[in-house]
Amino acid sequence: MPQRVAVVENILNANDRLAAENRLRLDTAGVFAINLMASPGAGKTSLIEQTLPRLTGKLRVAVVDGDIATSLDADRAAAAGAQAAIQINTGGDCHLDAVMLQQALNQLDLSKFDLLIVENVGNLVCPASFALGTHLSVLVASIPEGDDKPHKYPGMYSGVDVLILNKIDLLPYINFRMDFFKQGVEILNPDVVTFPLSCRTGEGVEDWTDWLVGRVATFKRG
């Protein structure tokens, strides 16, 4: 039994060690990296599509997309203007890990970018447990998912730095108790930075991109 526990610890340590290596590599190259997480369909790729055109001329951006299958998301990121878009197909894995990001970094000339957006596998559970080495964890929640998600997925909601609340254009058509949602967030993560927005209408997207540009500038100043 002690032997089996040791194996599990080694796996976790390996991921954390590789995540630290990824971080060092990004820091050395001056690339700010974000880990974008969400349920399937909350709007990670749509957010990237809305974000990239607003960063043109301000930041050089690479996108790494993690999915079980297909390159649909990387195709969309490339079409939206990413200077580089890399798709990781995890096979069956329900999250990205530091090894996968390392492999993607190997395919990028980091000197050419200011910002790396890593789009994790759509999943509100597993990605929260695997550090990648990124600087900022961003969760995309969405109105149609329902107001109870912070209460039911505390691991994800408590561990992120930024909360994007997407699809606010659907508020008139859905019973979403904003107070109940905010209460769940407040208990778990009172310092999270929140951006309500709609990737469909564009409402609120510039608050997010303006903040992001500022955040990268702060990082670049060291």
Added chain:
Amino acid sequence: MPQRVAVVENILNANDRLAAENRLRLDTAGVFAINLMASPGAGKTSLIEQTLPRLTGKLRVAVVDGDIATSLDADRAAAAGAQAAIQINTGGDCHLDAVMLQQALNQLDLSKFDLLIVENVGNLVCPASFALGTHLSVLVASIPEGDDKPHKYPGMYSGVDVLILNKIDLLPYINFRMDFFKQGVEILNPDVVTFPLSCRTGEGVEDWTDWLVGRVATFKRG
């Protein structure tokens, strides 16, 4: 290395063995069981809330709810008229497994029920890999999740018997290419039984509940 592989195989076999035990127990008691899976917020609990009142006087129903945390879902199932509602809190686990269902079955007098609805953890990846011993796998998809989900989550879409397409009332407000969605489903799972419906308006729900009542009757006749 061979030893480590052997451990993984034992874990899988243990789950499958316990799933078979659960199935035998359900069969012996004449209880038809469904494994309800979906993304977070696709509408599993809402479907249960819409389904239960339509089964009153026809089927005696127990509900087992799996979540990372809280008893919100079991509370809703009980309020909607489930004769028994049991919440399983998985801690951090991203799916139910056969052991968890076994523990829930231990708390039920199976002779009192015709139908058991097991609501899995909200996740489009992990639950597909763990048999519970249920008779029918049901996936709840929803319009706001987007039309690319069959393409991106083939493991889940290929393994289910029934596909509920929820939130059709939101079709006018969302860019959802029904052809692209159906094409993905058709490739992976041409025989899946599909029910488009809206848990918000009730449209289409009776097609599903009528079918379910018939399916349980067929099961009961053996």
